[in-house]
Amino acid sequence: MSVTDEPAATGAGGEEIGVPDGTDRGTGGPSTAGPAGSGGTRTARAAGAVGTFADERFGASRIVRGFARKVFPDHWSFMLGEIALYSFVVLLITGVFLTLFYVPSVAPTTYEGSYAPLNGQQVSEAYASTLRLSFDVRGGLLVRQIHHWSALVFAAAILVHMFRVFFTGAFRKPRELNWVVGVVLALLAIFEGFAGYSLPDDLLSGTGLRIASSILLSIPFVGSYLSSFLFGGEFPGEAFIPRLYTIHVLILPAVFVLLISAHLFMVVLHKHTQYPGPGRRDDNVVGYPFYPVYLAKAGGFFFIVAGITTLMAAVFTINPIWAYGAYDPSPVTAGSQPDWYMGFLDGAARLAPGWWEFTAFGHTVSLNVLLPAVVLPGVLSIVAILYPWLESFVTRSRREHHVLDRPRNAPTRTGLGVMAITFYLLLLVSGGNDIIATQLHLSINAITVALRVLVIALPPIAFLVTKRICLGLQRRDRDLVLHGRETGRIVRTEQGEVYEVHEPIDERERWRLVQHQAHRPYEPPSPDETGSGNGHSVTVRDRLRSRLNRFYFRDRVDPVTPAELAAAQASGHGTGPGHGTGEGRSTEAPSTEAAGTTTER
Amino acid sequence: MTDDDRRDAVTPQQRQEPDSGNAPAVPAAGPAPAGEPEPPEGQPVPDRFEDPGLPEHRPRSTDRDPRAARRAEFQVAALFSLSVTGTLLALAAYYTVQVEDDLGVAELLGRLRLSTLLLGIGLFLALFCVGAGVVHWARRLMPGEEWTEHRHVLRGSDTDRAEARRILADGAAESGLGRRPLIRNTLVGALALAPLPAIALLRDTGPLPEDSLSRTFWRAGLHLVRDPEGGRIRPDDLVVGSVVHVMPEGVDEAEHPLEERAKAAVLVIRLDPEDLDQESLGGAHEGIVAYSKICTHMGCPVGLYEQQTRHLLCPCHQSTFDVSRHCQVIFGPAKRPLPQLPLTVDPEGYLVAADGFREAVGPSFWERG
């Protein structure tokens, strides 16, 4: 740490222009800048030569100077995006291995391999090759299972990462576009997972494709054309699996790499957000230098994620396609379940009642399929994409936000987020309504009807409850600042009064609880007001804004001000006897309280 | 940009200085952009607390005690060595646990499981221990002090903006796009039309649907055969309450057998004729009815028959069809009843289709009507 602004690959490199071969000289600048002046060692010389080479070819020294010491804040919740990133890398690596053996074709073939029950059966090349990959390629099953488990982890990490970003307000200016990239990534993850799930051409994946084709069919006007073009004719056809393969291994991964690069580029450009705390401001970033600390932690974390998915794959079987059999459109697939990230759509499809379908002017409109399978995900994505602008419209905040919100300090946003999660989870649960029914010995109809009600009624309740909880937590924070922490020490005064001693919190801890700014409800400019942007009249926009603003900020708890703290301490409600919660303090004992305070100090 | 960052990277040693300034935390993100007031937040609140600044760095045991550092060093090295052991285990598993051809199913699956487990645990150790070691190293032995770096508002300075605007305007003027509408308009036209061939080229990805969705392999006189075992069916083969999965005879010789099977699958059920309503009886033969097995919701095979209630349940989204009432939907997301295949017997007494389906089977589509 002694040399901080002289990165290893800089130095006198630039002066060596014209020296034909730098490798055998010990005088290269970089070695002298190396740690502890290890001037003449062989490795230092080699490193110096590499550094010189790189610098003279693409200006590496400037890149190192500009980038190597960039500061990254540290928090467990920042690892969620990393988990997504690393499982994507694991997916790429294992996926390449799978392509070496998988045959993307539904041409009929006779399976001949180790798995006796299917030996001699007519199956598709895709299915046969997946069986071979599982049974006759050593480690093939392990890699297949790592690939599948990573896909589940990938989707889960994205979702949780997305909620981390939402609840902390990390999507606010200047990161709105990165949020949009994120939503697109989340959507693509679902498509990519579905495409992969369909490739083995087993009974379950075929059922999934059949459902996909019916969803296409439900689209008005063009549905049957879309299905016919995509499947190359009637379902199942021979074209779809090869096409899906190209999408799964080429097109979508390329788009992923592009979008993830853009995503990470923006993270570096904006510099990472940080949680509020002493010394963490909107105009600085506090954390560890990229090189070496963050690099080591992040690089190490990749191996940890890869290791854990490998362990999951080693221990837990996933998608045993030999047990399902090859795809055939007629056998029954009892209790078939899609991968979890499709579950909410499956659940929505289960809840939609049949009467939503109708016929008009000789055409069938299948809203019972269209609404849950096409409109719902579409609307959800659009709402998610637009949310950052909705919020900035309400708050009228145009500055950059780099210090994150504690979720409790944005009660309405947090409530909306929990509302969304509740909705999502109820749909996910609906996707397992048959399992719940058999487990609980209840009628599936009753459960479905109950879920139909809950999916509408519960999210708003979740919103209200969450908002109340946030406000309550904010009040607790105020109490903590004004009256200190309960110590558990009970003191009895001479008058026989019993109270609990409270200890003041230190100023750094206090800062975390008071640093935020509460929003004030926005008043639309009054008509006669001059210079208020549009002084002539109150526009619809203003009124909408003020209504939304009231929805967001009518209920609020302001952070403690120094004046309030001083007043609390002066009135004896300070760090002496308990207060606020009302415990351990009789109502008519202000004098003893004051006494308590003085004895404490 | 990078130049600024470099200047502003602050080492831990220098850190105290910029931070002890106790700048107010929130509005400090540079000068507020001109002409962009912030009513809800901008009101000066004189009585806010001051940011106390970063806390002192508290040295870790490895910073204070060389023996603790030495211990951490050993732990890291031990983790790396464990990783090597894992790699060796994986290789050993790869070469020793073989899955041979002529094993019984149970033994085959057992062997496969063992191979996957050992190989996987070896790889897990190989990967995880490298990760754990590096992270431990970073947390215990690399500097534990946090750094501070300045942020800059992303927007350029007013000069930058004016300059950028001027460059763009100059360039536009140099190109003459504004002055020569002829060029602009023809360019827009050319670019708008150029993708058309690309769209046209997609036309051959599949045939037009035509009536394919409304047709099935069934026609009058085709025998019902059991699926998958094959064999025609006589009414006497079926007792009341029994269910048979059926395909039209010869479907496997069709030009596209899978596509035909996907539409032609049928479920044959024998009920007490008393239990059937008038409509169902129309296509029934001695209480034997045949219905399309392709769910009218999203096309899954409907195959769970409950004998007591005479209900058919679709495993995908639990649409429930009442066989005694012409397969009406009584619950779930499907709307239409399963289409009925009218039955009769041939002179030899085998069940045959009296006719094809009279409507499209399977999921709804726009042209279905």
Ligand code: HEM
């Ligand atoms: C392929 C999927 C994704 C990958 C690989 C990925 C990766 C990352 C990584 C490594 C970071 C930096 C660390 C962190 O904040 O966790 C990050 C930040 C971010 N991600 Fe993602 N992410 C993905 C999906 C998403 C999704 C679905 C969203 C939201 C809809 C999203 C929104 C953001 C935003 C706004 C940031 C900046 C947050 C900040 O600086 O605090 N990302 N992402």
Ligand code: FES
């Ligand atoms: S496919 Fe039968 S209920 Fe959905």
